[in-house]
Amino acid sequence: MSNIVLSVENLSKQYRIGEIGTGTLSNDIKRWWAQIRGKEDPFSLVGQINDRTQKAESEFVWALKDVNFQVKKGDVLGIVGKNGAGKSTLLKLISRITSPSTGRVRAKGRIASLLEVGTGMHPEMTARENIYLNGAIMGMTKQEISRKFDEIVDFAGCALYVDTPVKRYSSGMRVRLGFAVAAFLEPEILIVDEVLAVGDAEFQKKAIGKMKDVSSGEGRTVLFVSHNMESIEALCTSCAVFKNGTILRQGGTKEMIELYLNDNRESTTQRLESRTDRKGNGRYRITEVDVCTNGQVTSYLKVGQLGKIILSISQKAMIKIPISISIGIHDSKGVRVSTLSSMFFPETLTVDRSFKVEFILENVALYSGEYFCNVFLREGENGDIVDWVQDAFILRIEAGDFYGTGRNNILQNDKFFINHKINLV
Known part of the structure; x- marks a missing residue:
């Protein structure tokens, strides 16, 4: 008997840009x-590849195109890729949240998905009610759910609020x-999509x-999407x-x-x-990053x-x-090691023109090596995202004399809050 529990065969998903379905009733009937x-499918012959770096040349786009793979019982398959690579679309197709344009998914047994914050949780229902509802959807009896109830509540750490509506819960x-x-x-089959980044x-x-434990101890299959290598x-x-x-x-x-990180370096x-x-509304756009020391641009x-x-x-509106404005600094495996941000300072940045922002690092406190940096621009502290670029630039750090001993030092702490100032130019 085959131990393949999940088989994805020639799976593709096409979307019409800005539309739901094919856009017209007549085209839906043709399909x-x-x-x-x-x-x-008469509409499978049109459309372009899902490359967000290219200008749209068609009104259709393939979010996924001819994806094939198999997963065995007890395996844990990691799925990595940049934003927009098709990872979440794949998991929605496997979870049957949406249907494929072509191809099919074969799965043996029940599938549980955690695709985003609050997935499967009815906000007006309590945690207790949501647990029983989700179990019933998965085909479990009330007795089966009851046997697991205390473990679920204990793991989630919500015993005090188990009869509180989920809409009152924090995202964590x-x-x-x-x-x-x-x-x-x-x-x-357990599917987890990046949501662990929200937790502590x-x-x-x-x-x-x-x-x-689920994979090795219980022989169940896990699909895990994360940017944390x-x-x-x-x-x-x-x-x-x-x-x-x-x-x-x-x-x-x-x-x-290593392949993924090298591809990131290229982009x-x-x-x-x-x-x-x-991502963002584009009212302002971060157009250039310069790294400087001693008044000179350096690498x-x-x-x-x-x-x-x-x-x-630059100002676009x-x-x-x-x-x-924030810069998130990540190591080669995607772990956040520090953040530089205007939100750490009491002064509010209010501008109506193109401008520059200087983040001044008075005493660089990072291990030597390469760091991938995200740049993030938001309206106020909690408003709309204006501009967000993942892996916008690579910050290279060379060994130096951090402790003033006259020789290069190895820093002792694992992570640092880098002391910095910020100037509007």
Whole structure:
């Protein structure tokens, strides 16, 4: 008997840009008529690849195109790729939240999915009611759910609020509850999409431990999507790298992580102004990043010395708004090691023109090596995202004399809050 529990065969998903369905009733009928006659979808012959760096040349786009893979019982498959690579679309198709345009998914047993904060949770119902509802949807009896109830509540840490409507929960509490429900109700296939990033470090450690138990101890299958390569490496038995809606490669976890990071390095060298894989309303746009030391633009900063990171920001709409600007610094495995942000300071940045922002690092406190940096621009502290570019630039750090001993030092702490100032230019 085959131990393949999940098989994805020629799976594709096409969307009409800005539309639902094919856009017209007549086209929907043409698709339906072809389907019942066993003919090829007439709209599968049009459309372009899901490359967000290219200008649209068609009104259709393939979010996924001809994806094939199999997962065995007890395996943990890591799925990595940049934003828009098709990862979440794939998981929605496997979870049957949406249907494929072509191809099919074959799965043996129950599937439990945790695709975003609050997935499967009715906000007006209590945690107790949601646990029983989700179990019933998965085909479990009330007695089966009751046997797992205390474990779920204990893992989620919500015993005090088990009879409180979920809409009163913080995003972290909803993630803990959603994960506990998905993991403890004994699905044959558990799907987890990035949501662990919302939880604190203690919960992430517990969740990864539970997924290991589910796969190795209980022989269940896990599909795990994350931008944190440390978690992928710690948990997954194999890995698939997605790019532009297709699988770039699939294989051993360490090898695939290296492939993904190298691909990121290549895209990060692209001029920031021309990057189209960004989010936000576009009222302002971060167009250039300069790393400077001793008043000169350089390719690296040195441990223990003064340095600057200068963001050039252009105005795209004639409007005066308060903004906050942040740089997230991540190591090669996607772990956040520090953040530089205007939100750490009491002064509000309010501008009505193109401008530059200097982040002044008075004493660079990072291990030597390469760091991938995200740049983030928001209206105020909690308003709309204005501009967000993942892996906008690489920050290179060289060894230096942090402690003033006259020789290069190895820093002793694991993570740092880097002391910095911010100037509006």
